[in-house]
Amino acid sequence: MTASVPTGSNPLQALATVHQSPWLDFIRRAFVEDGSLAQLVQSGDIRGVTSNPAIFEKAMGEGTEYDPQMRDILAHETLSPGALYERLAVTDIQAAARVLAPVYEQTKGRDGFVSLEVSPYLARDEAGTAHEAARLWADVNAPNLMIKIPATPQSIPAIRQTIAAGINVNVTLIFSLAAYRDVVEAWLSGLEDLKARGGDLSRVASVASFFVSRIDGKIDAAIDRRINAGDKDARSLRDLRGKVAIANAKMAYAYWQEIMQTPRWKALEDAGAQTQRLLWASTGTKDKTYSDVLYVDTLIGPQTVNTLPPATLDAFRDHGTVSETLTKGVAEARAVMDSAERLGLDLNTVTTTLLNDGVSAFEDAFDALLGSVAAKQIALMGTKLTTLKTSLPSDLQSALDAGLEDWRKAGTIRRLWRKDAAVWTSQSEADWVNWLDVVDERLAHVEELEAFQAEVRARGFQQVLLMGMGGSSMGPEVLAMTFGKHEGFGHLYVLDSTDPQQVAAFERKIDPAHTLFIVASKSGTTLEPNIMLAYFHDLAKRALKDKAGAHFVAITDPGSKLEALAKEEGFWKIFAGDPKIGGRYSILSNFGLVPAAAAGVPVRLFLEDALRGVRLCDASVPPALNPGVQLGALMGVAATQLGRDKLSIIATPQIADFGAWLEQLVAESTGKHGKGIIPIDNETLGGPNRYGHDRLFVYLRLSTEHRHEQDEAIATLIAAGQPVVTINLHSKRQIAQEFFRWEVATAVAGAFLGIDPFDQPDVESTKVETRKLTEAYEKTGALPAQTPFAEFGPLAFFTDPDNAAAVKAESASAILKAHFDRVQPGDYVALLAFIERNRETAEWLQHTRLHVRNAKTIATSTGFGPRFLHSTGQAYKGGPNTGVFLQITADNARDLPVPGTSYTFGVVESAQARGDFDVLSERKRRALRVHIRGDLKQGLAALAAALHDAL
Numbered sequence: 001m002t003a004s005v006p007t008g009s010n011p012l013q014a015l016a017t018v019h020q021s022p023w024l025d026f027i028r029r030a031f032v033e034d035g036s037l038a039q040l041v042q043s044g045d046i047r048g049v050t051s052n053p054a055i056f057e058k059a060m061g062e063g064t065e066y067d068p069q070m071r072d073i074l075a076h077e078t079l080s081p082g083a084l085y086e087r088l089a090v091t092d093i094q095a096a097a098r099v100l101a102p103v104y105e106q107t108k109g110r111d112g113f114v115s116l117e118v119s120p121y122l123a124r125d126e127a128g129t130a131h132e133a134a135r136l137w138a139d140v141n142a143p144n145l146m147i148k149i150p151a152t153p154q155s156i157p158a159i160r161q162t163i164a165a166g167i168n169v170n171v172t173l174i175f176s177l178a179a180y181r182d183v184v185e186a187w188l189s190g191l192e193d194l195k196a197r198g199g200d201l202s203r204v205a206s207v208a209s210f211f212v213s214r215i216d217g218k219i220d221a222a223i224d225r226r227i228n229a230g231d232k233d234a235r236s237l238r239d240l241r242g243k244v245a246i247a248n249a250k251m252a253y254a255y256w257q258e259i260m261q262t263p264r265w266k267a268l269e270d271a272g273a274q275t276q277r278l279l280w281a282s283t284g285t286k287d288k289t290y291s292d293v294l295y296v297d298t299l300i301g302p303q304t305v306n307t308l309p310p311a312t313l314d315a316f317r318d319h320g321t322v323s324e325t326l327t328k329g330v331a332e333a334r335a336v337m338d339s340a341e342r343l344g345l346d347l348n349t350v351t352t353t354l355l356n357d358g359v360s361a362f363e364d365a366f367d368a369l370l371g372s373v374a375a376k377q378i379a380l381m382g383t384k385l386t387t388l389k390t391s392l393p394s395d396l397q398s399a400l401d402a403g404l405e406d407w408r409k410a411g412t413i414r415r416l417w418r419k420d421a422a423v424w425t426s427q428s429e430a431d432w433v434n435w436l437d438v439v440d441e442r443l444a445h446v447e448e449l450e451a452f453q454a455e456v457r458a459r460g461f462q463q464v465l466l467m468g469m470g471g472s473s474m475g476p477e478v479l480a481m482t483f484g485k486h487e488g489f490g491h492l493y494v495l496d497s498t499d500p501q502q503v504a505a506f507e508r509k510i511d512p513a514h515t516l517f518i519v520a521s522k523s524g525t526t527l528e529p530n531i532m533l534a535y536f537h538d539l540a541k542r543a544l545k546d547k548a549g550a551h552f553v554a555i556t557d558p559g560s561k562l563e564a565l566a567k568e569e570g571f572w573k574i575f576a577g578d579p580k581i582g583g584r585y586s587i588l589s590n591f592g593l594v595p596a597a598a599a600g601v602p603v604r605l606f607l608e609d610a611l612r613g614v615r616l617c618d619a620s621v622p623p624a625l626n627p628g629v630q631l632g633a634l635m636g637v638a639a640t641q642l643g644r645d646k647l648s649i650i651a652t653p654q655i656a657d658f659g660a661w662l663e664q665l666v667a668e669s670t671g672k673h674g675k676g677i678i679p680i681d682n683e684t685l686g687g688p689n690r691y692g693h694d695r696l697f698v699y700l701r702l703s704t705e706h707r708h709e710q711d712e713a714i715a716t717l718i719a720a721g722q723p724v725v726t727i728n729l730h731s732k733r734q735i736a737q738e739f740f741r742w743e744v745a746t747a748v749a750g751a752f753l754g755i756d757p758f759d760q761p762d763v764e765s766t767k768v769e770t771r772k773l774t775e776a777y778e779k780t781g782a783l784p785a786q787t788p789f790a791e792f793g794p795l796a797f798f799t800d801p802d803n804a805a806a807v808k809a810e811s812a813s814a815i816l817k818a819h820f821d822r823v824q825p826g827d828y829v830a831l832l833a834f835i836e837r838n839r840e841t842a843e844w845l846q847h848t849r850l851h852v853r854n855a856k857t858i859a860t861s862t863g864f865g866p867r868f869l870h871s872t873g874q875a876y877k878g879g880p881n882t883g884v885f886l887q888i889t890a891d892n893a894r895d896l897p898v899p900g901t902s903y904t905f906g907v908v909e910s911a912q913a914r915g916d917f918d919v920l921s922e923r924k925r926r927a928l929r930v931h932i933r934g935d936l937k938q939g940l941a942a943l944a945a946a947l948h949d950a951l
C-alpha cells in the first residue's frame, strides 16, 4: 500500500496512515527551550523522542546552554558530576515529556514517549539496571517516559522485572533475532508477572529498539574486504551490499507478527496489555552512496516506530516515500539472509560484536559526557576547589596518559568506589575502604560534633592535649599547625613520642586543671598512647582527684580495651572510630574531627569543604579529570615505569605540616613487599643540579600566601625537565579536600603498584621486637647489653656484623664516609632520630639532611622516633631496599617513670630504637646507629662535624 500523502501534510505526517510513528532521535536544552521540539510535535512530524548517552554527550559537551542550571544547582548543592548530569538530563527529559504529553493523551498512552537510558556502566549488571530503572522512573515522574535498557544477556532479567513493576521500557541495542526473541520473552513474562499481581497492563508501553544501519556498516565492510581480496564470490557478495540490515529487520518484524498470533499474547491483550512495538534505531544512513532515507523508506509497517536523527528526519520529510514496505519482499529478505549465511558472512559474530561495541561506545560516550560535565563543574566552582596542574616530561606524560586510559577503559574508578578488592590484590581491601563514605556519614551526624564543640567551649579548657600515634596523631597535628588557636578554645597540642624530655616538655605546656586530654587509639592497644595516657591520667588524678575522668576523652574503635578503660575511669566522652577505616585514612572520621572540634575548627565548614573533594573524586568522574585518580595514576606510573619513586613534597609554609600526614599516608600505604613510593617531606628546595632522575615533585601551594621564591624555584625545576605537580589551595580550609584527594590518590597508586594499600605488615615487626625488649627489661631490670663496634668521644657506633664489616674505620668521619659511600643513584638517605623533637633538633636534622642531599645528590628524609615508626618506618623496612639509614639515639638527661609499670619512657624509647634497628638489619638494609653519650647538644655538634668531614 502506498499512502497518498494527504494534502497539506508531509511524508513524516503521512506515516500515520501506515500506523508507523516517527520519533526524533535527538534532544538538547536549547532545542526544547526555543520551541523547536514543540513545533515538530504540534505539526505531527514526530510522535516521540529518544535520547542516549551519545546524544547527551553532544548536547552537554558543547556550548553554554546548560551553564545557568549548573550554576544554579552548584550554588546550593555539592553534587558529583554524575549526579549533576542526571539533574540536567532529567530536566530535559521532563521538558520533552511535557511537550509530548498531548500526544500521549490523545493516543490514550500508546504514543508520545520520551526515552531516557540507564547508565551504560550498568549494562552487565542485572540488579543495578533494575534499580536504576526504578530510580529514574521515579525521578522523572512522567507517565510518558520510557526507560531504556540495553539488551545484554545480563539485562534481560532486569527488563522483565522493570516491565513487571509497571514501568515503560525501551529495550535498546538489539541487533540479532535471537536477542530480540529474548527481549520479547522478557516483555511477555514481565506483563504476566504484573498481571498475576493484579497490575494495570494497559499503562505499560514498550518498544524493542532494533538497530539497523550498524549491521550494514559491519557486513558491507566485510564484503568490501573480501571483494578487494579477490574473493571468488565477489559478484554475489556485491549483491548483498546494503541489504542485510533491512532483511534482518524484516525477519524481526515477521517474528513479531507471529507472536501477535499466539494465545499467550492474546491472553495479555485481552487483559488490556499494549503491544510492544518494534522501533527501528540507527536509521541514519552512514554509507553516502546509499539513499539518505534508505532505512526509513524500507522499514515502514504497522505498529512500528522509526527514531530518526535530525538529518534523516529532514530528508524523509523532504523526499521520503510512504509505503508499507516492511511486509513486502519478505521472501527476498529471507533469501538475503540465506545467501549471507551461505557466503560465510557470519551474522552471529557480527551482531555479538555490535552489541559489545554498542555497549562500549555508549560507555565511551558517557565517559566523555561526564568528563565534560566535570570540566564544566570544575570551571564553574572556580576557587571553591583546589586545582591540580602537571608539568611533566614527555615520557612520564605518555605513561600517565596510557595509565589513565587503562583505568577509564576498565572502569576501575567505579570498581574502587564499589569497594572491589580486586582493584588491588583481592585480599582484605574491601574491609578498609569506609573512608570513601565517611565525609557524608560524618556530615549527617555533624550536630553531635558541634554539640561537643559547644560543651568544650563552655567548659573553658585552656589546652587540649592529644595523645596518639600515626594515623591518630598526624591528622590532628596538621589541623593544629595549619589552623592555629581559635578564640574561645584551648591550644591543641599533639604528643606522639616516648622521649622523656619531650613528654616532660609537654607536661610543662599544660595545666591539668584546665586541660582537655584526648587519647586517640583505634586499636586501643598501641604502646605509646597507652603509656602517655597512664602518665597524664596519673598527673590529672593528682591535680583533679576524682574529677580527672571528666577531663578525658577517648577516640577508639568500638569494643577496644581503651573503650573499656575509658568507661571504667569515667571519661567525659568516648567517640567511636569506624573499624573499616585504617588509621592513616582516618583524618575525616572522628580521629580528626573530634580534636578539630575540641580546638574550635568549624567542623561543618571543614566537612563541607571535604565533600567538594569527595564529589569530584567520585566514581562518575573519568580518570583524566578525577583529581584523586589523576594524581594516584601519576604517582603509580612514575614509580613503577620511570623509577621516579621519591615523592618530594614542597609546600607553602602555612600548610607545610600537611606533608607529615602525607608522608605517613603514602609511605605506610605503598611501601611494602619491596615496592613503594618514598615520600620526601620538607626537604628545602635546591637548584636542579641537586636532584637525580628519581623524583616526582608535588608543590602544595596556598595561593593566598604563596612564596615568590618557591614559585621561582619550582619554575626552574620544571624548566630543567623535572616532573612537578602543582596543587593550588585557595584557602587553608581546603586542606580538607586535599586530605580526601590524597587518600584516593594513594589507594590508586597502590593499585598501580599491585599492593594492598591498607595494611602495614612491617610496622608490626618493630612492635614485636620492641615488645621482646621491654619484656626482657621487665624480667631483668635492664635492656640486653649491646657493644658498640667503635667509639669516638661522645659518639658510639652500633650495627649488625654485615654492616659493621662494610663501614668499620678508624674515625667517626671515616665510618660515616664509608656508610654514605654506599649510596647509589636512586637511593635515599634517612636520618632517624630517637631524641626530643623541638625546634633545635629539627633544625639540626634539616641542616644535616641538606648537607647529605647536596653532597650526594640524593633524596633525603628525616624522622623522629618513635613517631616515624607509625609512618615512613613501614616503607623503610618493607619498601624497596634503596634506603641508607643513620639512626641517632642519645642518653636521656632525665627519665620519667611509666605509672603502673616497672619501666620508664626512656626504656621504651631505647627498646623502640633497638627493635626497629633489628628489623632493618634483618631486612639487610644499610643501617648504622650512632649513640650520643652525655650532653645531646654537644653530641649533635660532634656528629655534625664528623659528617661534614665525611661528606
Ligand SMILES: O=C(CO)[C@@H](O)[C@H](O)[C@H](O)[C@H](O)COP(=O)(O)O
Binding pocket: 025, 050, 051, 052, 115, 148, 170, 171, 172, 173, 209, 213, 214, 279, 281, 282, 283, 284, 307
Ligand atoms: O533510543 C534509541 C533506540 O531506542 C536511539 O537513540 C539509538 O540509541 C540510536 O538510534 C542509535 O544509537 C544511533 O545509532 P547510530 O546511528 O549511531 O548507528
Ligand SMILES: O=C[C@H](O)COP(=O)(O)O
Binding pocket: 469, 470, 471, 472, 520, 521, 522, 523, 524, 525, 526, 529, 583, 584, 870
Ligand atoms: O597509624 C596508626 C598508629 O599505628 C596507631 O594505631 P592506633 O590508632 O591503633 O593506636
